[in-house]
Amino acid sequence: MSVAGTTGWVGRSIRRLEDPALIAGRGRFTADLPAAHRVRFVRSQHAAGRIAKIAAPHGAMVITAADLKDVKPIRPMLHKFDYVPIGQPVLANERVRFVGEAIAAVVAASEAQAEDAVDAIEVDIAPADPVIDARAALAAGAPLVHDEVAGNVIVKGAVETPEFAAARAGADRLVHVEIRSRRQNATPLEPRGGHAVFDPASGRITLTCATQMPHLTRTAIADLLGLPEARLRVVAPDVGGGFGQKMSLAPEYVLLVWLARKLQSSVAWSEDRRENLIASFHSRDQYLTLEGAFDRDAKLVALSADVTVNIGAYSCFPVTGAAEPLMCMVELPGPYDVRGYRCSTRGVVTHTCPVAPYRGVARPAITFALERLMDRAAAAFGLEPSELRRRNLIDRFPYVSATGFTFDEASYVETMELAVKQIDLPAFRARQKEARARGRYLGIGLSTFSERTGYGTPAFAARGMEITPGWETVDIVMDPSGFVEARIGSSPHGQGLRTTLAQIIADEIGVEPRMIRVVHGDTDRTPYGFGTFASRSLVIAGGASLLAARKVRRKLTKIAGHLLEASADDIVLEGGAAKVAGTDRSIPIATLARAAYHQLHRFKGEIEPGVVESATYDPGGTFSNACHVAIVEVDAETGRVTLEKFLAAEDAGRIINPMIVDGQIHGGIAQGIGNALLEEIVYDATGNVLTTTLADFLPPTAREIPPIELHHLETMSEATVTRAKGVGEGGTIGAPAAVINAINDAIAPFGAEINEMPATPQRVRAALRAAEKRP
């Protein structure tokens, strides 16, 4: 990314530096570590009730809340929006609030022995009436999940722009939609797990765990246990996917650290899949009601929304359960130009597993709602869905939205035009018509959206969070041999950041990416940082990498200037050497490094020793964008939906590694397709989870995911120093709306409609049965 044109590494699909270890089975995941003690948890089988008795067999080592009196409950804080702080005890204390809540921990020499002991423990719970559904929890007289949370509402927000009332009153047509986004689970293939070991020499504890945020994990656990942070080291080794589920603090990890201190030994816990499905973190459980007011030209002039989010029994650390409802409120207008906006939103506690951010956070649901509204409006006006969007998408920049966001340069219209052209809409409509005549129901669905990424400090501060993430720091160290280490506070877990950051740095300092090791996921080895979530790492840690690498470049050119007796301004770094521009004079970069450490006398006091630079980056935020198109066939008898094709035209600004960007989008879309069609955590009326295996909760397989065709635009926005925007979540944000719009297009001849996610065969079939028309 050097300023003067480039033969560089950025923009190339180089192979990932992560792969050689992983491909050979040499990855190191948390569960691979040996431990002297294994921990299993006794979990509540009741959604609500009081713990009357816990009876353990003689000789078993069992920890309960009574042992943890000196451990504070997890109590994340928000200072706005009427937030009511609630605490989650590390082990349930007197009351249980969801099925799966940990009541006791059993410690044994092996996992099997610990499980035997769990089976032998008697827990007597006096059950109480639970409340499972968010709307039910809002009803008068509903059971209270926490005594201090009146009406079960822990956060509420409301906004109305000055333009709203008049715009709505003057509208030509009102269009409504009511959306249900059911509860889901991010389902990383590696469940959570932790390993804590006490070091008798230093008195320190090292917690290795499957986390997306090692530094915040250390802060949180040190606070809860009353330890100085220096006593604790947190390591995120290879982490087998996260998707948000591993960015919230697991109470289990707090207990592991407490146990390692108590036992002065090593203890480990590997979450099993059932625990993951009932008691890790859930997501997406919301109701959205939208009304769009359109003028006679089908231009959206006023949008109003009511949002209710089920946040489960406790508030997740650090972002709190307010993240979903508040993000819905501020981001709901999406990529559309609308000045009149009104929204009320609330987060509701229930007797269910806590809900935490999952890839897309709020936006899969709001995009689903908004894109259904747009399709309903298109039908009402008799327009192609693409034409209605064309009239409403933001097309001038910078654009300040109704909720006060500044949209940087993007390509909302252009990506849609590209997608519609590539899919050949007229040809599809002809094919659809012909298929319908033969009793086959094809449908096409569109989804246009923005993906806000690279949230800096002000973005999180606006939410009133006690812990305000935003910046990232990168330290770059060139050792005397010329090898480079970039130490980052971000914590990638599959995104390929070791490769992409190395590409960015390589272009600045003229060495190959393989000479650059990106070190992450170890609080002893890396600068403080917030971790990897919210599509932020390439933007923020990437920006900090670029800024730090520029400092390294300046230092190296200065050193080279001395050694080559030239002006530092005339030095270029490339191919592992420093060269005097326009001459054949050059010197290996490794020689510069050597001199900076070992021959300081050559620089007459004008060079500080070593090559060690650091930079922090805290951007204002940016917006990626895309248009997704799905083509489906619906079996009108069974309700089965088959995806024929999926196409996305996206714009994430400058692409550092096209292969990795495509991989992120593929994976995001596949999750969005799973969210749209298959994945649902089902509770029964008593609060028991019915989907406790991956044969019940259904992530898609290679059979369900169609070929995904990608097209890229690269708008070089000034909003980030690398010109790159984030791309981690877009696939999952856009895909559900595209798929369900396509289903609705397919079943339109029946007069049927489905506004629920996932649109399972049962629901599609029920919608068809309830419809009046026969095509």
Added chain:
Amino acid sequence: MSGKRDIVLNVNGRDHAIRVEPRRTLVDAIREDCGLTGTHIGCEHGVCGACTVLVDGGPVRACLMFAVQADGKAIRTVEGLASGDELTVLQRAFMEHHGLQCGFCTPGFLMLVTGVLEREPDIGDDELIDVLASNLCRCTGYQNIIKAVRAAARELRAGA
């Protein structure tokens, strides 16, 4: 618990004489008794396929087989694919086509496909999708796994 049993697991050509409870699963024995942690545990219900290994040449969910059932059988795991630093065609194809992201499911996919391509080198592209649908990946959306596996199958056929 009933008494432990002495068995020999032959993993990647090497015998491991181990003593296990009859209830111990093959995947636990491979990971903990043989110390080979490249085989991963994703669900323990036989659904996700992360623990897939080859037993006497065929893909097996190592979480659904007891270690004692594998006594004396030839087991292959991801650690046995490469010879030294020489990766297999399939491993190289996964790297070239970006068939892995977090890498947790990868050993299971590699063993699944290795077993299938050894038995059915001429397997068709569509049948391969059915095979790949045996295992779950949460990162890649399968696009690049499919690409990698088809490329490896072609290369193996060309070299055969």
